[in-house]
Amino acid sequence: MNSKKDILLTVVLASIFLIAVFAMPTDKAVYKVEAKTVAIDSNPFYLESALYFKYPPFDKYRNEHYAPAFEKGMAQHVEEIEVIANSSDAPTFENTIVAMEKSGALLDRVSTVFFSLISAHTNDEMEKVRSDMAPKLSAHRDNILLNEKLYERVLTIYKKRNDLGQDGEGVRLMEKYYTDFVRAGAKLSPKEKERLKAINSEIAVLQTTFSQNVLKEVNALAVVVDSKEELDGLTEAAIEAAANEAISRELEGKYLLTLKNTSGQPPLSSLTNRDLRERIHKTSLSRGSRGGEFDNRKILSKVLKLRAERASLMGYDNHAAYRLEVQTALKPIAVNERLSSLAPKAVVNAKKEAADLQKMIDADGGGFQLASWDWDFYTEKVRADRYNFDASQLKPYFEIDNVLQNGVFFAANQLFGITFKERFDLPVYQEDVRVFEVFNEDGSILALFIYDGYARSSKRGGAWMNAYVGQSKLKGNKPVIANHQNVVKPPKGEPTLLTFEEVITAFHEFGHALHGMFSNVTYPYFAGTSVPRDFVEYPSQVNEMWAIWPEVLKNYAVHYETGEAMPQELLDKVLATQKFNQGFATTEYLAASILDQSLHQLTPDQVPKGDDLMAFEADALKTAGIALDVIPPRYRSTYFSHIIGGYSAGYYSYIWSEVLDADTVEWFKENGGLKRENGDHFRKTLLSRGGSEDAMTIFKEFRGAEPNIQPLLDRRGLN
Numbered sequence: 117m118n119s120k121k122d123i124l125l126t127v128v129l130a131s132i133f134l135i136a137v138f139a140m141p142t143d144k145a146v147y148k149v150e151a152k153t154v155a156i157d158s159n160p161f162y163l164e165s166a167l168y169f170k171y172p173p174f175d176k177y178r179n180e181h182y183a184p185a186f187e188k189g190m191a192q193h194v195e196e197i198e199v200i201a202n203s204s205d206a207p208t209f210e211n212t213i214v215a216m217e218k219s220g221a222l223l224d225r226v227s228t229v230f231f232s233l234i235s236a237h238t239n240d241e242m243e244k245v246r247s248d249m250a251p252k253l254s255a256h257r258d259n260i261l262l263n264e265k266l267y268e269r270v271l272t273i274y275k276k277r278n279d280l281g282q283d284g285e286g287v288r289l290m291e292k293y294y295t296d297f298v299r300a301g302a303k304l305s306p307k308e309k310e311r312l313k314a315i316n317s318e319i320a321v322l323q324t325t326f327s328q329n330v331l332k333e334v335n336a337l338a339v340v341v342d343s344k345e346e347l348d349g350l351t352e353a354a355i356e357a358a359a360n361e362a363i364s365r366e367l368e369g370k371y372l373l374t375l376k377n378t379s380g381q382p383p384l385s386s387l388t389n390r391d392l393r394e395r396i397h398k399t400s401l402s403r404g405s406r407g408g409e410f411d412n413r414k415i416l417s418k419v420l421k422l423r424a425e426r427a428s429l430m431g432y433d434n435h436a437a438y439r440l441e442v443q444t445a446l447k448p449i450a451v452n453e454r455l456s457s458l459a460p461k462a463v464v465n466a467k468k469e470a471a472d473l474q475k476m477i478d479a480d481g482g483g484f485q486l487a488s489w490d491w492d493f494y495t496e497k498v499r500a501d502r503y504n505f506d507a508s509q510l511k512p513y514f515e516i517d518n519v520l521q522n523g524v525f526f527a528a529n530q531l532f533g534i535t536f537k538e539r540f541d542l543p544v545y546q547e548d549v550r551v552f553e554v555f556n557e558d559g560s561i562l563a564l565f566i567y568d569g570y571a572r573s574s575k576r577g578g579a580w581m582n583a584y585v586g587q588s589k590l591k592g593n594k595p596v597i598a599n600h601q602n603v604v605k606p607p608k609g610e611p612t613l614l615t616f617e618e619v620i621t622a623f624h625e626f627g628h629a630l631h632g633m634f635s636n637v638t639y640p641y642f643a644g645t646s647v648p649r650d651f652v653e654y655p656s657q658v659n660e661m662w663a664i665w666p667e668v669l670k671n672y673a674v675h676y677e678t679g680e681a682m683p684q685e686l687l688d689k690v691l692a693t694q695k696f697n698q699g700f701a702t703t704e705y706l707a708a709s710i711l712d713q714s715l716h717q718l719t720p721d722q723v724p725k726g727d728d729l730m731a732f733e734a735d736a737l738k739t740a741g742i743a744l745d746v747i748p749p750r751y752r753s754t755y756f757s758h759i760i761g762g763y764s765a766g767y768y769s770y771i772w773s774e775v776l777d778a779d780t781v782e783w784f785k786e787n788g789g790l791k792r793e794n795g796d797h798f799r800k801t802l803l804s805r806g807g808s809e810d811a812m813t814i815f816k817e818f819r820g821a822e823p824n825i826q827p828l829l830d831r832r833g834l835n
Contacts, residue, residue: 172228190256274290318422347392351386357605386496401748455740466703491746528630566584578757579624587806601618628656654774774828
């Protein structure tokens with residue numbers, strides 16, 4: 117999700133990294149980085165990539181290249197901005213707005229690669245660079261957006277925007293730049309600007325530390341198991357993977373269960389050992405709040421307080437009000453009303469599901485009350501009893517390459533006519549990463565697609581998309597788009613079999629990829645997924661529908677050993693269980709969303725201190741009527757990476773976007789489903805527009821009507 121806006125507005129991937137100025141030596145200088153000497157001319161970032169589509173030369177990048185490239189990139193960017201700001205020529209669209217769009221090329225290159233790899237394949241030296249650069253990048257952003265001369269030029273152009281002969285995208289670009297400057301503090305007094313700079317710098321450092329702690333804590337808290345017997349319920353492949361993970365950490369003879377970023381952990385659905393389930397679950401929930409060097413409570417409290425102070429300085433009631441002003445929701449009250457309207461219905465459903473689980477426990481002679489670490493395990497038992505269906509029955513039909521090529525790619529081909537060819541000649545940053553060339557139906561080149569599917573200790577949790585090269589007619593760029601998942605790699609020689617949730621995730625992330633690949637805008641600012649945060653999840657959620665579309669499912673859901681298609685009976689069960697456990701799923705999601713809003717709708721003096729943070733969290737959920745002991749939030753605040761980064765006051769976006777998604781699914785069904793004309797319409801009216809027009813205007817052009825919430829209520833059983 118990278119564009120010129122990402123550099124000026126601080127969003128790179130799912131984290132916010134603010135940009136800064138730093139003095140540079142001359143071009144003939146030599147930099148000292150981590151005790152290594154790097155000659156200027158050898159740094160691969162200094163020249164635009166000569167590879168196909170400006171694809172990054174991953175094989176040439178070294179840790180010691182990043183800091184010099186950042187510093188030189190910032191210095192060049194400052195020089196370019198100074199030329200624009202101090203020009204004696206009257207400000208015009210071309211010499212100011214377009215010039216800014218073209219500026220900072222080196223900084224764009226290194227920022228895009230560095231922050232992408234920080235998430236996908238980091239190391240200690242890169243993390244050191246990240247920490248060192250955070251305050252410098254923050255200052256750089258402020259020095260641009262708080263440049264008074266530059267702001268005056270932007271303001272002059274903004275006032276004349278409708279009289280300059282530009283098309284709609286050009287007019288919108290002028291409006292967006294003006295808004296960015298104002299929201300960055302351009303109208304503040306000199307004293308207020310200095311305080312704002314200090315706040316931004318401190319936040320940048322704290323955000324970096326928080327994110328680093330999340331990854332370190334996940335690695336540090338992997339659960340050690342002494343015997344194979346304790347792992348009863350896991351597949352032999354999963355047990356072998358746990359043994360190999362233990363060996364990799366010099367724990368021969370033991371088993372290591374690594375944690376995923378969510379509160380719930382996948383093994384809980386299979387492990388018969390209740391004590392081990394409890395240990396895993398409590399370990400997961402303790403992340404960032406158990407004391408020790410990776411504790412995030414004080415860090416998060418400080419970030420929240422600084423964000424609240426910054427919002428107040430800018431004239432907003434709170435950070436949520438500041439953030440939501442430029443989203444489709446517009447105001448916190450709209451988000452609060454949506455979440456509060458859904459929460460009671462979700463809780464009612466969740467309590468019904470909990471009662472069913474307790475009946476299953478009692479029928480098994482369990483003799484205990486349902487606890488949160490029991491939910492997944494007994495959910496599978498109830499599912500099996502009610503539908504004669506065990507989710508583990510699906511995995512043999514979901515081999516990773518079949519899912520990708522005969523599922524995800526097949527659906528895209530049927531809907532949009534695009535085709536894929538794997539490339540083996542382009543360098544990758546890790547051996548498991550794959551690259552595909554993407555073609556339009558007429559044979560013309562559309563994009564390059566990078567798929568990075570496997571989990572590793574150098575990779576953050578979750579799944580995401582990013583653009584290494586964003587589409588832009590102004591720069592002549594074709595998109596280079598990447599998808600990332602965290603599938604546990606099986607032992608050597610074993611097939612990679614996905615869970616149904618991982619299959620859905622693959623389709624979801626490819627929905628983001630399509631948004632990036634189909635982008636057809638002029639200016640980098642608007643490329644691909646550069647849309648409001650509460651709109652960006654919409655196309656990706658729509659793409660999930662094809663995972664269970666019968667024509668698509670039959671094409672990829674084949675047994676990895678026999679090649680036989682998934683039996684129709686099993687397929688019918690998959691479809692029949694789509695509303696199963698939705699009370700739990702909706703409740704855990706809404707709890708996290710409400711927690712996010714509660715934390716970000718505080719004034720500075722209301723922000724809880726670090727030691728009080730978990731008590732505040734519990735009270736916020738209780739006040740919202742969504743505090744269920746058996747269903748913790750999908751993320752607790754101390755490992756809630758979304759809200760430390762680009763989704764602060766924005767985690768509601770998934771359910772907000774799902775209104776549009778569910779309504780769009782109905783549109784596809786009403787119009788014949790997986791048909792080329794439907795795909796062409798979706799691509800032309802919505803996916804290709806990026807952020808070049810108002811998001812809801814684009815939606816209504818596609819749908820031909822205002823969004824309808826009823827399909828969402830039907831889908832989640834919230835009628």
